[in-house]
Amino acid sequence: MSDIAKIRPSPIAGTWYPDNPQRLSAAVDAYLAAARLPELNGEVLAVIAPHAGHRYSGKTAGHAFRAVQGRNFDLVALVSPMHRYHHGVFLTTAHQAYATPLGEVPVDREAVSQLNAALAESGAGLTPVAYDEEHALEIELPFLQRALAAPFRLLPVMLRTQDTAAAETLGHALAKVLAGRSALLVASTDLSHFYSQVVANQLDRAMLARIESFAPESVLAAEHSGMGYACGAAGVGAVLWAARDLGGDTVVVLDYSTSADETGDPTSVVGYGAAAVLKRA
8 A cells, every 4th residue: 555645635625615724714613612512511432423514514513523622632533434335344544644624634553453453353354445535534524623622643434334233343342442542432424314304303303312312222223223314323333332331421412403404495404413422420
């Protein structure tokens, strides 16, 4: 892989979010400033955030990252779906850093190696990909760059599965890697897609209730049965399993919206949710 560029160039800056650093910073800062959160008693171990273009889901994403604004983490483990086909199940970047208009986010190669080793204990492993076009992971980076108090290193994971056992395997492996570290977990997911506003509200509330009950098995069961939908359900499940292993005991839903809030069209919407996982005990 010596011919692969060290820095993954952004395939979505200028379309999914502004490519001008000043405009991007101002937009993300505005989303963070506008977020109004309930009192969060405890340490935030993880957040769940949507991954549509900032125009559509930035308001809700702002609630997720407001929960960690001003915090300092050495490592951020960011788990997203991989929307395009790939033969691997657990994917990571082959690059050394991600580029956004706000600067480069270095990948923690040691943490990637440790996660690969932890997955190998279950007969799995990470598959590196180069020049991927996946938006669901990158879209969260400008929020992290603006919300966190200091630069951080990234442990990126993309999933090509909604399998419950795979999600649990990843969750336990992540917890092994993050234990004892100054680390944040992030799950990237949208909720239901292309239902009417009325139906979407029913499906999304059902999924958010399962997330808030801190029941990763139930999150995947809802996805499989059609009781609720999340394109990143496996990633959400993995992050919940990891947070539970790390002492998390409470999930708080912070915001819910749909694309109709931006488009004004309630006939076909995408749902967005934000949540925080806390360690209160």
